[in-house]
Amino acid sequence: MLAFIIQRLLQAVVVMLSVSFVSFALFQFVGDPINNMVGQDATEAQRELLRERLGLNEPWPLQFIHYIGNIIQGEFGLSYRLGIPVEDLIADRLPATMELVLVSAFMALALGVPMGVYTGLNRNSWLSRLFLTISLIGISLPTFVIGILLILIFGVWLQWLPTFGRAGVVDLGWWTTSFLTLDGWRSLIMPSITLALFQLTLIMRLIRAEMLEVLRTDYIKFARARGLRNRAVHFRHALKNTLVPVITITGLQIGSLLAFSIITETVFQWPGMGLLILQAIQFVDIPVMSSYLVLIAFLFVLINLVVDLLYFIVDPRLRLDSLSRGAH
Amino acid sequence: MTTPAESNLLEVQNLRVDFPTRRGTLIAVDDVSFEIKAGEVLGVVGESGAGKSLTGAAIIGLLEPPGRISGGEVRLAGKRIDNLAQEQIRQIRGREIGMVFQDPLTSLNPLFRVGEQLIETLQTHADLDEKSARKQAIDWLAEVGIPSPEVRIDQYPHQFSGGMRQRVVIALALCANPKLIIADEPTTALDVSIQAQIISLLKRLCREHGTAVMLITHDMGVIAETADRVAVMYAGRLVEIGEARKVIQNAKHPYTLGLMGSIPTIGDTEEELRQIQGSMPRLAEIPEGCAFNPRCPNVSDRCRKHRPELQSVDESSVACWLFEDAAVPSELS
């Protein structure tokens, strides 16, 4: 168990180091950071001073170590575009994205898992067919089209919900939240549905496939042959065995919610990380881009670690031969 | 036709199982009739695909769609069970008829402790509190020969060896005291050295509890050792049924003879080992007449056109035109 965790942690560190290196390389090789920070009319002496102060005259391995040290201390540099420390920008934007992702993930799981289990158990009922048809449409609907449709229907035609922005935010000092006011929830509804819909259909289809797979296994047949009640066979034996993939999916899903939040935030002008990185890409704002890269990688690595640990709790087989599994 | 008798525990009459497909309906079990008396061991033999397992699944109501019973009746202690509602047949499974599957490695749910699986089975079929259910579970583990059951009960299936797992499976099948066990190739997936142990365990337990067994196997040796009566199936049909000793010593149907060929008989030094030519037809390609006719050494025109029914020959029943007049041709005895 301990060996497994250590191994996973080491892997995580390797991934983080390589991502940091890529983002460091971005800094190093893309344009001249000095040019981006001072104006065209700065004197050569001023440039040299800044270069010296930023440590840009040192050999690159030393600079890389400085870079990593800064990241660990939470210093990501100055945004070229806004001239503000990137960590302040992120601290400002992170709560908006996190709340959006959290609400969407909850929606997608709370609806997707039961729908997947239902369609897996009742293959031929009309409701299953309906769910599956909807899911196929859901998987083919691009996120931004869902958002546009919602805005058109509920924002423009019915005028029930606000169509952009994050209203009713309460500042808690270290975090800003829209959970505490009605306005906050109202402006959260459409973005989170937009973000959740695709994931919901994906989860439903995967759970269904997994459920069908598990229902075909010998131990389910044997459970039936022992005369266990359908409830016990389906919700005790089958469901627990589909849990392992559910955990994986949830992990991957939070990752892809982070990615897709870029689109949702664009459609609804939601002031989160996604909007930040998109603007950074358009303006070639390297410090913001590379920080985003490091931050996203960190979140992914963190999620993967949690997923691995959850496997451990669910599946007793891993507790014994975790080492041999971890090795490949 | 068999006549239903009071002492029969299980009666299967003209059972037919088919699979509707787009190229027509495939008949997997065709007009099969037999009975099992209380406490009796009936061996069902045949090559894989002969319909043995499907017959077992049909009896216990676990055919997988699109497979379905399309004819005949199954009676347990005189009561029809082939047309019961889901919930009623569920109450029969485990409590009246137990089942043991081929592969002990996959029969147990890997995510639940062995004890949890035993206790839930016990509690499903009898009103037991947790404590007495656990005690019974430990007793059952001891009874199937698992050492230190108090420890093993809290272990997961992957911590047991194949043979030990099959013992657990047998405990699970027997723990609600069913009157009949359907054992579907219970030893095929095990090491040869362990097979005999499992078979003798099953035999001993069933004798002690008065449980009848329908032992499905392709191994004539197992039958010879275990069964009171034997039924031989070929391509979904019953071709011979009778007392095990008689069928083994004096097989009638050319197919049974072929199966016997693999067991050398003491004394008959001059008899060569028989081998059945060819292989069993696929369901979609079962020939007209006797299904065995393309492989039969004694085939006649009649076999190719008309299908023989089961008929009594010397205390056994055989479906073969060779015995129409009940006169046994000498070269076959």
Add this chain to the structure above:
Amino acid sequence: MNSQHDLLEVNQGLIARLIDSFKRAQDSDLYYSFRRSPVIVSAFIITMIMFLAAFLAPWIAPHQTLDLKTLDLMNAYLPPAWEPNSDPNFLLGTDDQGRDILSGMMFGLRISLGVGFASVIVSAIVGTLLGLLSGYLGGRLDSFIMRVADVQLTFPAILIALLIDGIVGSLLPKAAYNELKLYVLVLAIAASQWVNFARTVRGSTLVEKNKEYVQAAKVIGVHPFWIMVRHVLPNVISPVLVIATLSLALAILTEATLSFLGVGVPPTSPSLGTLIRIGQQYLFSGEWWMTIFPSSALVILVLAVNLLGDWLRDALNPKLR
């Protein structure tokens, strides 16, 4: 030495295989399930119509929307032909520049499909090649490729495409970037999709590699390249085809999304995603047709291709599920 001969043989083998599979197709489950399902038949017809509309756009589109000289601002903001104050010349209305929406969609479809096909072809070739190498050679190369694939699989395609696009954009000077943008986009989408191909091909290769005839070919000294081409490749064609179909849907979606975000195709060659982005700005003022029609075209196309892919997978290759 005799590679010329080998190649010829490969071709003959492939052609014979194709003819054979075509004959089998007449009686196959594939053809049967195709004819049986009206949904699949309509999906096929819709896909074909879209392909044709895109391919023939320069000849059959009612207006040449890419030619700026033909635009007339007097025609701007016209609603679809069935609405009041419309112009029958513009069936689905016009945008803010007076461009015909229908024609714009046909040219947009052309770009969308072009980028989609190109990136699927690139990722299929790269993925198949890496999968073959990985599976056949094994060892360190294998574990390296699969490790990269694992890591990449946890990152969503859209994010990878976005980051690649961003990084390349920042590496190249602005002018060169705009010129190369379409290619960068194709490469970015392809880079996000090669993993699916590589994994499947590797799996099939591992199975095929241990079969007797491959071992025999090895023993008599056939070059590994020819073993792969002649024995392994034919066995992976049908799963690759299935993945390619599903990838096409995903590639079209990814391109549309990137273009919607404004980092996709250059403005000089607007795709469906670009049209939707432009139209979105006029949603609030009531000009819904600018965004709804291109959106519908995109959704219908992706749905049809997804349906075909799902059906192909189920009918052709039950293993893949």
